[in-house]
Amino acid sequence: MKPVLLLANAIAKRFGGVKALNGVSLTIHEGEIYGLIGPNGAGKTTFFNVLTGLYHPDGGELLFEGHKLKASTPHVATQRGIARTFQNIRLFGNMTAIENVMVGRHARTRAGVFGGVLRTARTRAEEAAIHDRAEELLHYVGVAHRANDMAKHLSYGDQRRLEIARALATEPKLLALDEPAAGMNGTETESLRRLIESIRADGTTVLLIEHDVKLVMGLCDRVAVLDYGEKICEDVPAAVQKDPKVIEAYLGGSLA
C-alpha cells in the first residue's frame, strides 16, 4: 500500500452544543482519490475547514506526511501542501482569471516590496515564471480563452475550473475539492471527472466532497461516510454502497 499522506486522528469540533465533528479519524494515502460523503449537515465541510486551518479543532490532531499540522493557520496548511476549493465558489471576482491563478502562486514565490518596486532581475524572472505557470494551469483546466476576463464574468462551470486551477497553482500534495460538481450538468460533470483523474495521474492526491453519487462511486478509490459528525463507514465504493448504516443514513432506514 502507498504511504499515508494524511492521518486525521479523532478530530472534534463543536459549535455551541452541536457536535459538528465527533472524533472523526481518516487515513488518506498518497495518490488516492478519496471521497467524503454524507447527508447535508453531516460535517463534511467542517472537516475541510479544520483540515485547511480555517477552524480550530476542539480535539484530535492532523498528521500530514507524518508531521503534525499546526491548527488554524490556513496559509501554513497551504505551504505544507494542502489546497482547497470552496462549496460556494470563492474567487477574486474583480481580478482577471489569470490573476486569480497568479495569486495562487503566492506561497511558492518570494518577491517582497523592494523586489516589486525595484523590479530586480530576480523579481522579473519570478513574475515571468508566475505568469507562465498560471497560463499553463488555465490551459490545463480549460479556461485559457477567458484568461483576461474578470473572474466574476466567467460562467459557473468555468468558475469552478478556475478555482481548481488556482488551488493547483499552490503546488498541493493534497487537493481538497468541496462539491466541485454542484450545479453542473451531465456533460460538465463528465469533463470534471476527467480533470480530476488527470490531476491524480499527475501525482496529486485528491480529497473529494461530493453529492453526485455516480461521480463519487466512479471516481474514488475509497470513500468515507459521515453522518451527524461521525464516520459511519470507510471502504471501497462498492462496499460502501452495500453498507446498511450508509443506506440508513441516506434513506432513513428503508430502501424506499
Place this chain on the structure above:
Amino acid sequence: MAALTFDSLRHDRRTAIAAAVGIGIVLAVFPFIVGTTLGNSWLRILDFALLYIMLALGLNIVVGFAGLLDMGYIAFYAVGAYLYALLASPHFGLHLPVWAIIPLGAVLAGIAGALLGAPTLRLRGDYLAIVTLGFGEIVRIFMNNLNAPINITNGPQGISSIDPIHLGGITLAKPLTVAGITVPSLHAYYYLFLALALLIIFVSLRLEDSRIGRAWVAIREDEIAAKACGINTRNIKLLAFTMGASFGGVAGGLFAGFQGFVSPESFNLMESVMVLCMVVLGGMGHIPGVILGGVMLTILPEFFRHSAGPMQLAVFGKIILDPEALRMLLFGLALVAVMLYRPAGLWPSTIRRREFRNGSTADVLKEGE
C-alpha cells in the same frame, strides 16, 4: 499576426515616450502659467494638490488595494509633520536637514501604521472604520496635550518658525536662480513636491503590479480565499498599513516645511474624510483615478470659494450667501452628484488589457474560436 503585434507595440512605445515628454513639459511650465494667470494663491493650491495626491495614493494602498476602510489616515500625515517640526525648528533647537527628516518621517509613520494595524487585523468594514477613526483622534489629541509635564508638541498653539525646506545651502523659502532663470519659492516647492509625488506614483504603480499588490487585492476580494491561497493575511495587511502610512509621513514632513507651522487643528477628522473622499471619488484602487480625485478635491472647494462671490454679484447684483458657507454646500452637492452618476468613481479601472507575450497570443486566440 506576430508582426502586427510587434509593430503596434513599437508604435505604442513611441507614443508613450512622446506622451511622457509632452506631459513633462506641461508639468514643468505649469507653475509659471498658473503663477502669471491666476496668481500665487492658486500656486499654493497647486502645491497642496500635490501633497494631497501623495496622501490619497497612500490611503489608496490601504482602502483601494487591501480594502481596509481607514478613517484615521490623517494621523500619519500628522506624525510626519510633527516629526519635521520637532527636528527642524527652534522648539528643541534642532535643525536637521530635510534629506534626513523625510525618510525618518516615512519610517516613523510606517511604524505608526503597523501599530494601528496590529490590533485591528480581525476587523473589517464598519468596525475597522470606527477603530481607525478613534486612532486618528487619539493622535490628534496627543498632539494637543503633549505640552505637559514635558513640553513636546507645544499643545494647541502648535509649533511655529519651522525651517523651510533646504537642501545644502539652497533654501526653498527664497527665490532661486538656476542658470539665469529665477524660480520663485512656490515654484521651487512645486518641483520638489512634484518629484516626490512622481516617486510615490511610481512606487504605487510598481506595487500594484507585483506579488504583494496581487495579495492586497486578493484580501480585498475575499480574505478567506486569500488565506487558502497561502497568503499570510496578517503580515500582508500590516504591510499595507505600513506602506500607506509611510506615504502619509512623507507628505506630512513636506507640509510642515512648506507651511512653517503645524498645529493639531490641521489633522482633524475632516481631513481624514477628505482624503478618503479623494480615493473613493476618484476611483478606488485605480491610481490615475485617485490622482484625479486628489486634484479635483483640492481644487473644487477653492474654485467655489473664489467663484461663489462673483457669481452671486453677476446673477443677483449682490452677495446673498456668504461664499465661505456656500462653498461647502456646493462642494457637498458636487460629491453627491459624482456618486449618483459615477458610483465607481470619476475614473474607475477598466479591465486591464494585458500584453500577451509572443506565442501565447496565438494560443489564446485559438482557444477563443
